[in-house]
Amino acid sequence: MRNITDSKGKKKVISAHTIRRIPMYLFYLKSKQSKEVEFITAPIIGNELNVDSTQIRKDFAEISIKGKTKVGYNIDDVIEKIEWFLGYHIHRKAFIVGVGNLGTALINFKGFYTEGIEIIKGFDIDIKKIGNKINGVEIYDISTLQDHFILTPIDVGIITVPSDQAQQVVDIMIESGMTALWNFSTMPISAPTNIIIENTCIDSSLALIKWKLQNETPLIYKNRML
Amino acid sequence: MRNITDSKGKKKVISAHTIRRIPMYLFYLKSKQSKEVEFITAPIIGNELNVDSTQIRKDFAEISIKGKTKVGYNIDDVIEKIEWFLGYHIHRKAFIVGVGNLGTALINFKGFYTEGIEIIKGFDIDIKKIGNKINGVEIYDISTLQDHFILTPIDVGIITVPSDQAQQVVDIMIESGMTALWNFSTMPISAPTNIIIENTCIDSSLALIKWKLQNETPLIYKNRML
DNA sequence: CAGTGTGAAGTTGTTCACAGCA
């Protein structure tokens, strides 16, 4: 897998690209579920989503999803296998730092709970927000982060502060003992190599859209997902 | 560039990966700006952000940023070059469909204006939202989308509706004549191959974080950005 | 030296081609 230097462990290594595509297959298949059809083929999925059908078969094979020759894949079976692979049954807890519009959106996001992650506490520096509850999640002073972490260690620290504050929040999180950080700010963050980091950078997406708008007039886009 | 089948045009092709990293360099460098130092080296950036320094030099070279041997890159110069490359001076207009928490967060996001994109109108089906203004942006009935597009064609359609409504919104957008769509829903969308699509899929990121949490205990993460 | 810049090598990811099958 990209990004990872393996340490000889024998666990199966699945590529990051495949893992990013898996949830998209899931949601697509859910939209096809409980229609009249029971099976769906890789070429149909690929055609609709502009993804090469071999890619889909390989991705499915990676997580041991098997199809029937000529018939395709059983939709319910694939959904079940994917949800298992994604660990919907494994419940992770998270803190979120920065309760602005985006932080609030994430706290209110229904999907997280079913996907096996739950934001249990929020943190901010704004005195007007501290003490409030959003969707049942209480907001605390950022200075108490470490105390809360010691009280209830969590798996993921979510960063939704403005980019100029991201690094100091990261430093506090690491100091507190967090080992996986999910950064929604536009600032790439600095952390020791044993910390899991995932950047969801809106500006990267915007950069790509603007570049495509400027540069490609008569082109054709393949392989849409990533 | 991945995702694109070129049509013989001689315009320089820059990889999508490079384009996604460029904004991150920009924000990182802005955080170093107007400190005492004037120059910064690729190894320093790479070390701090866990990115290979050759990668940085190649990315910079792609957009004609030149460094000084032994001294590094002039921070102000790199910032200027990147902002030019990203088209901060080219103003794009956007409509956003789905004015929930996430849509509101994007409408309020200050960064967009300086980055050269402006959300000028919002759309929703919720009668309680229609007619409201958020940060100066008026919210209209989704059924009037095409009329508004004809009145003021825009460059980008942003989709921030729940995933089960994403595809029908896409269909309306394409019917209206939009050619670039930015999808924040978790549903991968289906569109003709001449439409520019960018998915910012939170669930893909979540999937990767959860997978790393489960699978890798003593590993080391390299190449952090993407 | 300790940097940049870059060709070459290595690695990862995608697509092709086709065997096997119902």
Add this chain to the structure above:
DNA sequence: TGCTGTGAACAACTTCACACTG
């Protein structure tokens, strides 16, 4: 015939190695 599954070919991306420079 039209699918799945997979090895092989191909393409993209990253890292290495090193010539060059002040």
